[in-house]
Amino acid sequence: MHAPIKYVEKGLSIAANGAWVVFNGLNQIRQRPSFIPAWSDKPLLKSYQKTKPPLGWPRETDSLCPTCVREARQEILDGRKDVSVLLNEKVGEIKATILERDGKIVMVKDCPVHGHFEDVMAIDTAFFKHLEDVFPGRDIRAHNDETLHNHGSSTIKHGRGSVLTVDLTNRCNMMCDPCFMDANQVGFVHELSWDDIKTVLDNAISIKPKRQMSVQFSGGEPTISPYFLDAIRHSRKVGYNSVQAATNGIEFAKSADFARAAADAGLRYAYLQFDGIGNAANSHRRVGNLFDVKLRAIENLHSAGVDIVPVITIVNGVNNEQVGRVIEFALDNPKKINFLSFQPVSFTGRDEEITDERRQAQRYTLSHLAHDVKKQTGLGEPTDRTRSGASSRAAATRTAASAWP
Ligand code: SF4
Structure with a gap:
């Protein structure tokens, strides 16, 4: 026999559930139209209107055959194919499967021509699930974006x-290995003219929705473009919120x-190549732009009023032991x-034949990064939903690992 209070609680719970169903139903019938902000020509989506692609695993997804992509690019460069194939054909596209194996999340795919490929997406399935769980759904549809x-x-x-990212030139004053662009070795110079730069900047700023539009000049090394300063000035003039440079x-x-x-001219952020603390940690690129040079760049940029974001390209077994030292720095x-911007290495450019x-x-x-942060600093938990630990301490110092979930 239950105490009478239990029956009261049960009754209240049923009544509350019933009231919620009625309230929700009425809400669905008499929807207030969504708000149209000044930066959009279409209304914002309500949360229930946001769709999600299939998530979880195992699942099928769209992917690329890396060898087909390389071959197609060479055919275009050699003039054997027109660049329009990239618009009109699904060059190199194949299906892939995301699955769990040995406690890791792995992508596997088979190209009918080039065979089997697979790679690790996460070494921690709970972490991967956490990333998918926090995906809020697709944002407002892009419009006025034909150009x-x-x-x-x-x-x-x-998106909104x-x-x-505007690559001003593929030239560089370094010759790193790795280099995501194969700068200086790819066999040709690709450098935007002033008219090219203006067209890209003017077209992109016209897009809606455009809640926030920033630009990052990259390369090669953007500072050796003759138009680097003009490009920054023009970006500010036409309305980019923050102008950034990815620089060595x-x-x-x-x-x-x-x-x-x-x-x-209006440079707000320098995204500074930064492989670790000390000269040894910056020497694996086999070119002499070592830690003392980085410190001088930081000093000069800071004195000029430019905000600095070290970008740490992490290569497993090469500089991943630097994660903790960089956070402490x-x-x-x-x-x-x-x-901080931690960037897991991408095997493109100089490294695509790896x-x-x-x-x-x-x-x-x-x-890997989430686990290295925990291991090397003791901060945070790889799947911490409360974002306490690392995030709160980092916020206190205006410093955060941008790749932290
Ligand atoms: S990685 Fe950056 S700094 Fe190094 S060669 Fe490539 S573009 Fe230049």
């Missing part, structure tokens, strides 16, 4: 602005005047370091 988003099946369809820092280290000129220099063995050994995913 910008026309990339065949790779066209961006959703972005960071536009050499020009800024060489000249405090150059850092000031960039700041005066940022926490020790909160005035100079705004936040052997399977090396790729497997050097692959580094966000899940």
Whole structure:
């Protein structure tokens, strides 16, 4: 026999559930129209209108055959195919399966021509699930974007602005290995003219929705483009919120005047190549842009008023032991370091012909990063939903690992 209070509680619970069903039903019938902000021509989506692609695993997804992609690019460069195939055909596209194996999340795919490929997406299934769980759903559909988003099946369809990356040149004053662009060795120079730069910037700023539109100049090394400063100035003039440069820092280290000129033109952030603390950690690129140069670049940029974001390209087994030291460096220099951007290495450019063995050994995913942060600093938990630990301490010093979930 239950106590009378239990029956009261049960009754209240049934009544509350009934009231919720009625309230929700009425809400669905008499929907208030969604708000249309100034930066969009269409209404914002309500949360129930946001769709999600299939998530979880095992599941099938769209992917690319890396060898088909390389071959297609060579055919275009050799003039054997027109570049329009990238718009009109699904060049290199194949299906892939995402599955769990030995406690890891793996992508496997088979190309009818080039055979079997597979790679690790996460070393921690709980971490991977957490990333999928926090995906809020697709955002508002892009519109007024005909001059910008026309990339065949790779066209961006959703979002409310972005960071536009403009590669000003494929030249560089370094010759790193790895280099995501194969700068200086690819066999040709690709450098945007002033008219090219203006067209890209003017087209992209016209897109709607455009809640926030930032631009990052990259390369090669963007500072050696003759139009670097003009491009920054023009970006500010036409309305980009924040103007950034992805740089190896050499020009800024060489000249405090150059850092000031960039700041005066409107440069807000320098995304500074930064492989670790000390000269040894910055030497695996086999070129001499070592830690002392980075420190001078940081000094000159900071004095000029440019915010600095060290970008740490992590290669497993090469500099992943630097994760903790870099976080400590940022926490020790909160005035100079705004936040950190950890970037797991991408085997493109100079490294696209990497052997399977090396790729497997050097692959580094966000899940590796989450575990290395915990192991090397004791901060955070790889699947911590409360984002306490690392995040709260980092926020206190205006420093955060941007790849942290
Ligand atoms: S990785 Fe960056 S700095 Fe190094 S060669 Fe490539 S573009 Fe230049």
